[in-house]
Amino acid sequence: MEPIIFAYLGIGIMLILSGIGSAYGVTIAGNAAIGALKKEPNAFGNFMVLSSLAGTQGLYGFTGYFMLSKFLVETITWTQSAAIFGAGLTLGFVALFSALRQGQICANGITAMGNGHKVFANTLILAVFPELYAIVSLAAVFLISTSL
Amino acid sequence: MIVPMIKYSFLVYHRDFNSFLSKLQELGVVDISKENRTVDEEEKAIINQINRYSNALRFFETRTPSEEKITLSMDADDVISRLDILQKEREQFDNSIKKSQKELAEVKPWGNFDQSLIHKLSDKGIKIRYFAIPEKSFNVEWLQEYPIEIISTESGLVFFVLIDSGDIQIPADFQEVRQPQFSCKFKEDEINRYLGKIDEIEKEIDFLASYNQVIKKSQTELINSLEFKVVSSSADKQAGESVMVLQGWVPEPQNQDLVNFLEQESVIYISEKALPQDNAPILLKNNRFAKLFEPITRLFSFPMYAELDLTPFFAPFYMLFFGFCFGDAGYGILFVIVATIYKFKASQTVKPILSLVQFLGIAAVIFGALTGTVFGYDLAETQIPALVQYKSFFLDKNTMFYSSMAIGFVQIIFGMCVKAANQWIQFGWKYSVSTIGWVIFLLSSAIFAVLGKVRPELGLTAFGPIHLVIIGIAGLAIMFYNSPGKNPFMNFGTGLWDSYNMATGLLGDILSYIRLFALGLSGGILGGVFNSLAFGMAPDLPVAKQIVIVLILLIGHGINIFMSALGSLVHPVRLTFVEFYKNAGFVGGGKEYEPFQRKQ
Numbered sequence: 001m002e003p004i005i006f007a008y009l010g011i012g013i014m015l016i017l018s019g020i021g022s023a024y025g026v027t028i029a030g031n032a033a034i035g036a037l038k039k040e041p042n043a044f045g046n047f048m049v050l051s052s053l054a055g056t057q058g059l060y061g062f063t064g065y066f067m068l069s070k071f072l073v074e075t076i077t078w079t080q081s082a083a084i085f086g087a088g089l090t091l092g093f094v095a096l097f098s099a100l101r102q103g104q105i106c107a108n109g110i111t112a113m114g115n116g117h118k119v120f121a122n123t124l125i126l127a128v129f130p131e132l133y134a135i136v137s138l139a140a141v142f143l144i145s146t147s148l
Numbered sequence: 149m150i151v152p153m154i155k156y157s158f159l160v161y162h163r164d165f166n167s168f169l170s171k172l173q174e175l176g177v178v179d180i181s182k183e184n185r186t187v188d189e190e191e192k193a194i195i196n197q198i199n200r201y202s203n204a205l206r207f208f209e210t211r212t213p214s215e216e217k218i219t220l221s222m223d224a225d226d227v228i229s230r231l232d233i234l235q236k237e238r239e240q241f242d243n244s245i246k247k248s249q250k251e252l253a254e255v256k257p258w259g260n261f262d263q264s265l266i267h268k269l270s271d272k273g274i275k276i277r278y279f280a281i282p283e284k285s286f287n288v289e290w291l292q293e294y295p296i297e298i299i300s301t302e303s304g305l306v307f308f309v310l311i312d313s314g315d316i317q318i319p320a321d322f323q324e325v326r327q328p329q330f331s332c333k334f335k336e337d338e339i340n341r342y343l344g345k346i347d348e349i350e351k352e353i354d355f356l357a358s359y360n361q362v363i364k365k366s367q368t369e370l371i372n373s374l375e376f377k378v379v380s381s382s383a384d385k386q387a388g389e390s391v392m393v394l395q396g397w398v399p400e401p402q403n404q405d406l407v408n409f410l411e412q413e414s415v416i417y418i419s420e421k422a423l424p425q426d427n428a429p430i431l432l433k434n435n436r437f438a439k440l441f442e443p444i445t446r447l448f449s450f451p452m453y454a455e456l457d458l459t460p461f462f463a464p465f466y467m468l469f470f471g472f473c474f475g476d477a478g479y480g481i482l483f484v485i486v487a488t489i490y491k492f493k494a495s496q497t498v499k500p501i502l503s504l505v506q507f508l509g510i511a512a513v514i515f516g517a518l519t520g521t522v523f524g525y526d527l528a529e530t531q532i533p534a535l536v537q538y539k540s541f542f543l544d545k546n547t548m549f550y551s552s553m554a555i556g557f558v559q560i561i562f563g564m565c566v567k568a569a570n571q572w573i574q575f576g577w578k579y580s581v582s583t584i585g586w587v588i589f590l591l592s593s594a595i596f597a598v599l600g601k602v603r604p605e606l607g608l609t610a611f612g613p614i615h616l617v618i619i620g621i622a623g624l625a626i627m628f629y630n631s632p633g634k635n636p637f638m639n640f641g642t643g644l645w646d647s648y649n650m651a652t653g654l655l656g657d658i659l660s661y662i663r664l665f666a667l668g669l670s671g672g673i674l675g676g677v678f679n680s681l682a683f684g685m686a687p688d689l690p691v692a693k694q695i696v697i698v699l700i701l702l703i704g705h706g707i708n709i710f711m712s713a714l715g716s717l718v719h720p721v722r723l724t725f726v727e728f729y730k731n732a733g734f735v736g737g738g739k740e741y742e743p744f745q746r747k748q
């Protein structure tokens with residue numbers, strides 16, 4: 001296997017998993033928002049804010065690709081491709097699960113708001129916690145890219 | 149800024165109470181305290197009625213009112229009741245149509261026939277039997293062997309009838325089906341009748357939609373009367389129920405109007421300035437710029453009366469963050485131009501939103517200019533001779549990455565300064581010492597770290613002698629003066645806990661601002677991708693090429709503008725509510741100022 005293939009596998013994992021995570025995360029929250037709108041049609045603004053929170057992990061994957069793209073040349077070394085593969089695995093998996101769980105937290109918050117409980121602020125704060133790990137992974141990807 | 153409130157207690161003789169309340173409602177400046185009361189059955193009924201009116205009004209917004217003049221005098225209740233009946237009938241007809249369509253699907257293969265003829269034949273001993281078998285299983289020789297006639301072939305099935313005079317043996321392959329109870333035409337006519345009825349219902353609903361002003365007026369009257377009832381029942385009955393004591397709040401600027409009114413009515417009252425610990429209602433007053441961002445404050449929570457209104461503090465940052473995330477000068481110019489054009493014909497309620505769009509557009513133009521992004525085109529990569537000389541002015545991606553975290557750090561430090569100011573105002577200067585210590589610690593560390601890298605000749609490095617002295621003083625404040633009045637061990641323990649929270653919280657908070665960079669980058673790259681698609685995929689034909697390019701650019705940049713704008717609006721909101729509010733020590737929970745007034 002050529003090192004460039006290994007590197008692109010890592011990039012692929014990063015983009016695929018982070019994108020899937022965000023797609024699922026915003027869908028889970030969006031589905032809850034549609035249900036909650038039946039009871040609280042005026043709270044769409046709050047629901048939209050919460051629904052879109054899980055969308056950032058896909059962007060982090062994209063950003064991670066961008067940070068590593070300058071190394072994706074034919075003359076890439078095995079060290080570089082191993083680093084890129086590792087970075088891809090890290091950000092891909094962490095972003096996937098972070099987005100899924102963040103979407104679930106937001107969905108629960110939206111459902112509670114639909115039932116009349118005033119939990120927008122609390123949900124916003126609790127949704128931060130899973131995302132922190134995706135951000136840390138992105139920071140790790142950045143540090144890997146600067147060390148190559 | 150929160151407008152100072154004056155707290156009032158009115159003492160009114162019970163016989164004059166209702167007239168006093170009516171006049172107070174006309175004056176419309178007093179927010180009546182409605183604490184410690186329960187909603188009674190009468191109020192619930194009024195609220196239900198108001199909700200019915202709201203639902204009807206919302207429904208009528210989707211209709212085109214008929215152009216017939218209203219000749220029939222109906223009040224709001226009649227309109228709503230009639231609407232309910234029509235909606236129920238409509239639902240019944242919809243269900244009937246669904247049922248008829250199902251039945252039609254069953255009998256459609258048999259086409260049109262006269263049921264009465266079938267019955268006549270049956271009376272004569274000739275029975276018509278009905279069969280449906282798969283096309284593959286149908287043997288055309290049966291047409292010669294048996295008295296059968298094919299009626300139709302559809303969906304892979306052959307539908308045929310057998311004329312049975314009583315003595316025919318049919319093969320096992322023949323699968324008999326139920327005799328159709330009605331012909332195709334009968335069902336189609338039935339469905340058309342139902343559709344006709346639905347048409348009539350729709351026309352009548354459109355006619356009812358022209359009564360929406362009547363309903364609005366009735367709803368407003370109901371709301372006013374509910375408000376009156378709620379306020380009336382909020383009063384305390386004293387002195388054997390002959391004196392009604394009512395409490396309320398009035399903003400300081402409107403205080404004189406109320407005093408004049410009370411003097412005129414010879415009402416006994418007690419007034420005092422609202423104290424910080426009072427649960428006074430919140431009326432925000434900000435300059436023209438910060439006022440545009442008050443809807444964002446409303447999205448979260450009003451501040452408590454005792455604390456600072458954070459709207460003017462987060463407003464410039466929000467604008468900055470939007471610009472960072474949206475970061476395209478072309479899109480920004482578009483926003484400014486469109487908002488400016490619409491402002492000329494916009495209503496008063498929409499104008500503030502358009503002003504906000506203009507400011508956000510300006511921020512996007514600034515950041516787009518800094519990064520060299522115009523409609524997805526990266527000027528930093530340009531080969532255009534006239535622009536090549538400017539390439540070095542544009543900030544690269546690495547700089548933007550660190551800048552996003554630097555802006556976050558600045559907002560966090562600013563938030564902590566606001567927290568210190570809040571603590572000073574609310575509790576006294578001693579309580580802000582620890583927070584000021586943290587600000588000095590973090591700010592000095594950042595400054596010395598930067599100076600050490602950028603100007604090493606100055607000898608001012610992080611954790612150098614001067615820095616150590618500064619953080620030593622700050623450390624004393626953090627560890628030993630965080631809880632004034634408590635013993636030093638308690639302070640030290642609290643200081644350790646604060647340090648742990650700061651170490652874990654600060655890192656996460658700063659890293660959170662990377663999303664600004666991520667959003668800005670992805671928006672810019674997507675714009676560039678659409679540009680590449682437009683110019684790369686266009687065919688090499690003279691006019692078609694230009695049309696395809698323009699179409700792809702319009703659709704692509706349209707999608708990108710929508711998605712980027714959404715992200716650029718939402719994520720700065722999240723950063724404001726979580727990172728900034730947390731570091732500013734925002735408590736919130738204040739109640740909005742809602743004066744007791746007659747709604748028009």
